[in-house]
Amino acid sequence: MPSLPSVPLDDLIVRLARYAHAPPPPTDKTLRTAALCLADAIACALAALDEPACVRRLGHWVPDTSVQDGVPVWGTPHRLDPVKAACDISTMIRWLDFSDTTFTGGHPSDSIGALLAAADHVSRQRRRRGEPMLTMRDVLGAMAGAYEIQGLLASENRFDHPSVGLDHVIGVKLASTAMATALLGGSEGQIAAALSNAVLDGHPLNAYRHVPNAGDRKGWAGGDAAGRGVWLALSAMRGEMGYPTPLSAPTWGFEAVYLGGRPLQLSRPLGSFVLDNVIFKLYPCQRNTTTAVESALRLHRWLAGRCEQVRRIVIHSHDEAIRRTDKTGELPNRAARDHCMQYVVAVALVHGRLVSGDYEDDIARDPRIDGLRSRTRIVENPAYTRDHHDLAVRSCANAVQIELEDGSLSPLEETLFPTGDPSVRDTALPALLSKFEILTQGRRPADQGRALFKRLCDMNTMLPVPDFMDWVTQWSGGAAHAQETTA
Numbered sequence: 001m002p003s004l005p006s007v008p009l010d011d012l013i014v015r016l017a018r019y020a021h022a023p024p025p026p027t028d029k030t031l032r033t034a035a036l037c038l039a040d041a042i043a044c045a046l047a048a049l050d051e052p053a054c055v056r057r058l059g060h061w062v063p064d065t066s067v068q069d070g071v072p073v074w075g076t077p078h079r080l081d082p083v084k085a086a087c088d089i090s091t092m093i094r095w096l097d098f099s100d101t102t103f104t105g106g107h108p109s110d111s112i113g114a115l116l117a118a119a120d121h122v123s124r125q126r127r128r129r130g131e132p133m134l135t136m137r138d139v140l141g142a143m144a145g146a147y148e149i150q151g152l153l154a155s156e157n158r159f160d161h162p163s164v165g166l167d168h169v170i171g172v173k174l175a176s177t178a179m180a181t182a183l184l185g186g187s188e189g190q191i192a193a194a195l196s197n198a199v200l201d202g203h204p205l206n207a208y209r210h211v212p213n214a215g216d217r218k219g220w221a222g223g224d225a226a227g228r229g230v231w232l233a234l235s236a237m238r239g240e241m242g243y244p245t246p247l248s249a250p251t252w253g254f255e256a257v258y259l260g261g262r263p264l265q266l267s268r269p270l271g272s273f274v275l276d277n278v279i280f281k282l283y284p285c286q287r288n289t290t291t292a293v294e295s296a297l298r299l300h301r302w303l304a305g306r307c308e309q310v311r312r313i314v315i316h317s318h319d320e321a322i323r324r325t326d327k328t329g330e331l332p333n334r335a336a337r338d339h340c341m342q343y344v345v346a347v348a349l350v351h352g353r354l355v356s357g358d359y360e361d362d363i364a365r366d367p368r369i370d371g372l373r374s375r376t377r378i379v380e381n382p383a384y385t386r387d388h389h390d391l392a393v394r395s396c397a398n399a400v401q402i403e404l405e406d407g408s409l410s411p412l413e414e415t416l417f418p419t420g421d422p423s424v425r426d427t428a429l430p431a432l433l434s435k436f437e438i439l440t441q442g443r444r445p446a447d448q449g450r451a452l453f454k455r456l457c458d459m460n461t462m463l464p465v466p467d468f469m470d471w472v473t474q475w476s477g478g479a480a481h482a483q484e485t486t487a
Contacts, residue, residue: 007244009192012264013199016149017192019270020178026144030272031459034140036429037100037147039436039456040280041109042074044099045092046476047356047439049075053216054095058088069124071117072469075443075476082121086176086230089113091223096356097338098284098439100420102147102274103394104155105287105320106168110222111146114176114229115139118183119465133464134183140462142179144272149175151274155391156265160206162323164258167204169225174198176229184237193242194232199254200246201228211329214336277394280420282431283354286339288321291415292398296348298413299402303349307368309404313349313376315341316399316414318384326378334359345400346372387416396421443476 026034048054059078060067070079073088080088090113093099099109116139123133150171153159159166177198181191204225208217236242247254247264255263283293292315303310317326325341337343337359346369347358357363387395399414420428437449444452452475455461463471 009196009242009244010247012247012266013192013195015266015270016174016178016195017188020145020149020182020191021186021188023141023145024271026141026272028459030144030276031137031140032457033275033278034143035457035459036280036432037109037143037275037278038112038140039453040432041093041099041112042456042472042476043436043439044094044096044109045089046075046443047098048092048095049443051095054092054219057091057220060084069121069128071120072473074469074472076473077477082117082234083227083231085120086114086117086180087220087223087227089116089223090172090226091220094222095219096284097219097286098281098356101279101281101287102151102154103277103279103391103396104151104158105160105324106150106154106171107222108147108150108172108175108274108278110169110172111150111176111179111226111229112143113223114180114226114233115142115146115183116465116469117226118180118230118233120469122184123465127464127466133466135462135464136468137459137462138183139465142183144275145182146175146179147275147278148270148272149178152266152268152270153264156267157259159203160209165206166258167206167209167221169221170203172222172225173201173203173229173232176226177232178229180230180233181236184233186233186237189242190236193240194236196243196246197232197235197240198229200243201232203258209335209339211327211332211336214339215333216335218335277422279396279418279422280428280432282419282428282435283344284338284356284359285344285354286325286341287418288318288396289325289339289341289344289398290418290420291396292317292321292341292345292400293348293354294415294418295398295400295413296345297352297354299400299410300349300352302410303402306404307350307372309406310372310375311403311405313345313372314401314403315345315376315378316381316384316397316401316412317341317378318388318397319380320385320388321396321398322378322380328373331364337364340373341378341398342373342376343369345376346370349402440476445475448475 067081071085090110099107119134119139153171160168177194181194207213327340331337348354350368384397387393395416397416401412402410436453
């Protein structure tokens with residue numbers, strides 16, 4: 001057991017540890033949503049294997065290393081220790097900026113690699129000892145916990161606000177640490193010890209999301225946080241001591257160093273609110289720009305190749321979107337482009353689409369893109385800002401209007417909620433299936449996309465975690481391989 005000092009622990013650490021150790025039982029609806037999140041994450045991960053910059057980061061740090069009962073990494077030959085497996089799986093999920101998000105931003109699915117790696121690792125050990133393994137129902141329940149911890153901490157504390165300057169993946173690390181320790185069988189005290197060390201860690205700066213520092217780290221930062229969470233969880237299970245006041249210690253604590261003495265808050269009771277209200281991405285762009293893209297796509301036909309006649313484009317938006325995505329000047333790489341409102345709207349207007357390949361240099365060099373960017377103005381709509389921050393509404397509204405040189409005006413195309421929003425969940429289901437089929441194409445048997453998606457979401461076939469991981473790895477090894485193994 002890890003050593004916990006007799007000094008009273010920070011209350012928030014206690015609350016998080018207690019919740020992770022004994023969360024409220026998830027409803028069937030919550031578990032179904034978690035299964036959708038997992039299926040969507042698998043699709044995003046497999047599509048990332050077409051990206052050389054992602055693939056070269058996968059696998060053992062030391063070549064030719066082997067790990068007994070290693071955690072499989074989907075679509076690859078790698079079987080890794082749980083720390084590196086967590087990093088790799090979550091990096092794949094996050095790489096294309098296409099995985100799910102929340103009403104406060106961030107990507108709670110960044111923690112999925114940590115949960116699967118911890119659950120797979122401990123289950124393979126249990127199987128060797130003849131003990132019961134964890135099932136995917138356990139993982140789905142842990143997803144509800146990880147989404148809740150990350151999402152509510154982000155909502156209350158805004159780590160990536162300019163006044164703080166940290167990156168939101170601090171929430172991934174805390175959530176991964178808590179729920180991975182729980183999956184490993186940790187006690188409430190062990191979870192608290194792991195969390196105290198997660199708080200004491202160094203935390204990434206938000207600089208790598210902004211030009212001139214925008215770059216590939218944006219794609220692997222969540223994976224790095226997930227892997228670190230598993231490392232901290234394993235350390236706690238081996239007896240690593242905990243610390244009583246990593247948050248509240250005067251001068252040296254997290255709140256003093258990063259928050260100017262303001263307490264880290266969690267005002268809403270912990271449950272499954274974040275997962276129940278998760279937002280699925282149907283376009284690979286920053287969450288706040290999705291509704292602007294949907295509005296621009298409806299204007300593509302109206303513009304009909306008249307890009308050179310555009311006098312101005314006005315995007316009506318909310319303060320959070322403007323702060324994060326109103327970017328002018330050079331956009332040197334995809335990490336800068338996919339977080340630029342003007343860029344994604346320009347692509348949607350010119351091409352009538354927005355796909356991952358639209359962030360590559362050959363598309364960005366099209367003079368029509370920068371031409372429209374330079375004539376785009378983003379203005380705040382106070383009502384959009386109010387409803388975005390109101391937890392009873394949680395809108396993510398944008399509206400787009402085009403004016404031509406002859407004074408002609410397009411319709412004002414307004415989109416209040418993205419297609420993947422929980423308020424229109426039923427509408428999103430066919431789109432999620434289509435997304436799964438497109439992203440997994442070439443890494444599954446050609447005629448089994450719908451069947452695989454259905455099985456991933458079937459609450460009545462909750463496999464032991466190692467069986468699930470082996471099954472996904474088998475069919476995702478490439479279409480030809482998968483057809484051979486299912487023949």
